[in-house]
Amino acid sequence: MRISTFWYCLKQGFINICRNIWFSLASVATISACIFLFCMFFSIMVNVQHVVKNVETTVGVTVFFDEGLSEEQIRAIGSVIGQRSEVSSMEFTSAQEAWDSFQQEYFEGMEDLADGFAEDNPLAGSASYQIFLKDISKQDEFVVYLENLDGVRRVNYSSSAAAGLTSFNTVIGILSGVIIGVLLAVSVFLISNTINVAAAFRRSENQIMRYIGATNYMIRAPFVVEGIIIGLLGAVIPLICMFFLYRQSIGYIEERFQILSGIFQFLPLGQIFPYMAATAMLLGLGIGFFASFFTIRKHLKV
Amino acid sequence: MIEISNVSKTYETGNKALRNVSITIEDGEFVFIIGRSGSGKTTLFKLLLKETEPTSGKIVVNDMNLGKMPRRYVPKYRRRLGVVFQDFRLLKDRNVYENVAFAQRVIGASTRRIRESVPAMLQMVGLSAKYKMFPQQLSGGEQQRVAIARALINRPEVLLADEPTGNLDSHNAIEIMKLLEEINQMGTTVVVVTHSQEIVDRMQKRVIVMERGCVVSDEKKGGYTHED
Numbered sequence: 001m002r003i004s005t006f007w008y009c010l011k012q013g014f015i016n017i018c019r020n021i022w023f024s025l026a027s028v029a030t031i032s033a034c035i036f037l038f039c040m041f042f043s044i045m046v047n048v049q050h051v052v053k054n055v056e057t058t059v060g061v062t063v064f065f066d067e068g069l070s071e072e073q074i075r076a077i078g079s080v081i082g083q084r085s086e087v088s089s090m091e092f093t094s095a096q097e098a099w100d101s102f103q104q105e106y107f108e109g110m111e112d113l114a115d116g117f118a119e120d121n122p123l124a125g126s127a128s129y130q131i132f133l134k135d136i137s138k139q140d141e142f143v144v145y146l147e148n149l150d151g152v153r154r155v156n157y158s159s160s161a162a163a164g165l166t167s168f169n170t171v172i173g174i175l176s177g178v179i180i181g182v183l184l185a186v187s188v189f190l191i192s193n194t195i196n197v198a199a200a201f202r203r204s205e206n207q208i209m210r211y212i213g214a215t216n217y218m219i220r221a222p223f224v225v226e227g228i229i230i231g232l233l234g235a236v237i238p239l240i241c242m243f244f245l246y247r248q249s250i251g252y253i254e255e256r257f258q259i260l261s262g263i264f265q266f267l268p269l270g271q272i273f274p275y276m277a278a279t280a281m282l283l284g285l286g287i288g289f290f291a292s293f294f295t296i297r298k299h300l301k302v
Numbered sequence: 303m304i305e306i307s308n309v310s311k312t313y314e315t316g317n318k319a320l321r322n323v324s325i326t327i328e329d330g331e332f333v334f335i336i337g338r339s340g341s342g343k344t345t346l347f348k349l350l351l352k353e354t355e356p357t358s359g360k361i362v363v364n365d366m367n368l369g370k371m372p373r374r375y376v377p378k379y380r381r382r383l384g385v386v387f388q389d390f391r392l393l394k395d396r397n398v399y400e401n402v403a404f405a406q407r408v409i410g411a412s413t414r415r416i417r418e419s420v421p422a423m424l425q426m427v428g429l430s431a432k433y434k435m436f437p438q439q440l441s442g443g444e445q446q447r448v449a450i451a452r453a454l455i456n457r458p459e460v461l462l463a464d465e466p467t468g469n470l471d472s473h474n475a476i477e478i479m480k481l482l483e484e485i486n487q488m489g490t491t492v493v494v495v496t497h498s499q500e501i502v503d504r505m506q507k508r509v510i511v512m513e514r515g516c517v518v519s520d521e522k523k524g525g526y527t528h529e530d
Contacts, residue, residue, distance in 0.1 A: 002410055004412060005410045204391060209408045211380060211385045212381070213377045213378065213379070213382075213409055213456070214408035214409060215377045216377075218409070219408075
């Protein structure tokens with residue numbers, strides 16, 4: 001394509017937008033609403049996923065073994081567990097390490113009391129493995145497997161937090177999918193209407209173009225440019241809003257609900273925004289391109 | 303050369319617009335096609351533009367068989383035709399220069415080529431001084447000159463004109479026909495569909511008369527023998 005042809009199509013696309021400014025603005029507003037919601041759900045989902053990831057790496061499953069088993073026997077069971085595909089990492093805590101840690105935590109400043117136990121380790125049967133999983137949603141079945149292993153006395157785990165977060169994320173995903181889907185349909189409909197009006201305005205021009213020997217591509221181009229500009233504008237506006245809103249919201253939540261800061265670590269804007277912006281721009285471009293491309297096709301008869 | 307062989311056209315409504323029409327137009331000829339309303343002139347015009355397909359028969363324009371032409375080649379074919387309409391069909395929001403340049407822009411011509419050829423074409427049709435004016439600021443004759451300039455800017459081999467003088471007064475009509483004759487003398491084949499007796503009689507060119515979808519007369523240097 002010649003550069004002059006490119007500029008010509010771009011100029012005509014802008015002229016189309018200006019000719020139907022109200023239709024164009026309505027389309028931009030709807031796409032903006034759609035992409036704004038998308039960005040909002042995107043940031044919620046990414047943050048929840050981040051929290052789940054944190055939970056996965058910090059909350060493990062602790063396995064205790066039958067009393068009387070030697071450390072070698074416990075380590076042998078540990079190596080069998082370690083071969084499971086669900087396991088991300090595991091840490092062994094011997095009975096002595098457990099007792100040392102207990103003393104540090106509960107006998108701080110009262111070491112004399114602990115000395116009373118002398119060489120008698122009250123936690124002799126407390127050697128354990130702390131196991132971290134790759135995917136926390138598989139925790140329940142993994143726990144069942146552990147409980148059925150010979151030599152395993154008890155399995156400690158927290159099921160509610162991770163499972164709750166995972167299902168919350170699923171609900172958010174479904175909800176956002178439905179709302180975004182409806183808004184997408186409305187956006188496509190509105191862009192399609194805008195292109196229809198533009199095509200009606202340019203009917204005689206298109207007819208002349210056909211008689212002169214313009215290709216379909218050349219006739220379509222200004223309308224597709226129009227659709228793409230509307231789509232991109234519809235993406236840029238919510239992104240600007242989100243840029244400021246996300247920072248403000250995080251600041252507000254962290255300030256007002258300090259209790260949450262120990263549980264939730266929000267992702268910084270710099271980490272989330274590039275992906276959000278790229279996806280939103282692609283979404284806007286895609287909506288604009290496909291809606292205009294398929295709408296203008298029906299106006300073309302060579 | 304335009305070869306129309308045994309062409310018939312029946313519309314979906316059952317209307318038989320053309321019945322077994324055969325016409326041959328040599329390169330560089332100037333031909334009038336005349337006839338009553340409903341005689342098939344417009345259908346013939348549309349067939350030559352490849353706006354519609356014949357029900358039967360064959361149309362070959364400059365060695366291109368229109369019947370076998372895939373749709374993607376239609377734009378390329380139309381670039382070898384120039385088309386002029388009774389209602390000029392100019393773009394009202396663009397000036398004379400832009401209207402003529404439009405025909406080159408939409409086929410992807412370079413800016414340099416447009417800058418060279420548009421002023422030359424405007425000079426040829428006698429509108430150099432009015433290149434900045436908009437269609438509504440021009441007379442009917444001048445608007446038709448712009449339309450002719452636009453039709454010729456891509457140097458077509460054939461110029462098709464549908465009632466080019468239909469909206470013009472007698473003086474302007476004669477001026478437009480003189481211009482078409484000049485264009486014809488430069489080697490372009492000119493096919494004019496018209497009702498104007500005065501023009502046909504004055505020009506003394508080949509006249510094809512159509513009636514009820516058939517060619518009823520074809521004279522090398524004819525006048526307006528048909529009666530409305």
